Amino acid sequence: MSTIYRERPAAGEAEGLLVLHHGRGADEHDLLSLGDTLDPERRLHVVTPRAPLTLGGWPGYHWYVVPRVGYPDHETFHNAYRGLADFHDELWERTGIAPEKTIFGGFSMGSVMSYSLGLGADRPTPAGILAFSGFIPVVDDWQPDLDKRPRVFIAHGRQDPVMEVGFARRAKDLLEAGGLDVEYHESDAAHHIDPAHVPAAIDFVGRTLVGERAPR
Template identity: 30%
Template sequence: MQPPAAPSPYSDGRLHARPIPTSLRTPHSPAPPQGGTHQLTFPDGRRALLHVPPPRADGLPARLLVLLHGAGGRHGGGDIVALADAMHRGSLLLIPDALSTSWDVLRGGFGADLSFIDRALLWTMQRYDVDPRHIAIAGFSDGASYALSVGLMNGALFSDILAFSPGFMAPLRREGRPRVFVAHGDADPVLPVARGHAIAQRLAGEGYEVRYAQFDGAHLVEPAVAREALRQLAAR
């Protein structure tokens, strides 16, 4: 009889990557040049997209947004809005790919995908100056559900969570008090609007700072709503 498989070191939902002060950061290579968008492929074949802004004239660290896709790799248009915003505001944008068609928690628990997000975050933080006060996680559909789950468990890392058309949240524990933004279309045929509304109401009832935006539309990221959410995020 085969012994039971060892639990994943990420089964508790905890991320370990943290920004590294410039004085403690040692040179790492390869480091994609600043001022461009790069496709990263790691030795095990895992992939992520990384936008790196030009160096800031004031020398201050950059904000970082982690953006998670929905089932089948779909972003519902959120990736286009997020990239345009990152280019405009000089922010870092990290878009990792799930191992399968969606994120690991939908297949039984936190593991390979959370491990990869942690690795991609550490890789980024080893090479670029990240503002520890302004790290956000966002997502669309399944990615929104995953962003809520991961963000609530890692509130010491993430200052904000942006959830576009989420279906659920499944945090194993809570840490910190990240601010939460939830948006949902009132004609969503995939994940009914009542789900997003209920999530926002529950978190507000638990004492989180929550903003909820309901829009006329289906299962997508409404560009105007997303741009306003990112504008308010940058204004903090």
């Protein structure tokens, strides 16, 4: 089944690709405005795919089933992984923008998928990973490939009741121990994107895809 998505083209020729994966219970519309915030000059092509699952009793769409936070359900995680892999491959072919000019970003469950596809041993390496309130998953048949070298931006709230801040700290420690370039931000926020972290995220996107600090 084809992935449903929204996109916002660059104002001119795109200098990179920003793919934003929404969190649990949201949809492809949720982070489209974040793309405008992170790329105010519209230098990038922004795409927001919809997760594949609907779950009884829950609104919106989900990337995988959650038996325990931090440990995705094996079958639904790998189904989402394969679907996103196909979507990313089609996107790179259609836009002509290469993986090395791409950032995978996301919030919550969408950050998990950004880590997973960005660090998957069988996948191309993106330029960067932008992880708001997420974690590197523990799931059978997937391990982060720390020989990959995307830049990584992590932002998390110490008051997060859904994905506690220890997940972000462990991701930072794991990636830095593997030699990756990690920019880490913490605040007293709960489970949301803290506006205080947005200026640093704008700079990260500008440095990673455009090669300069983004204007504010």
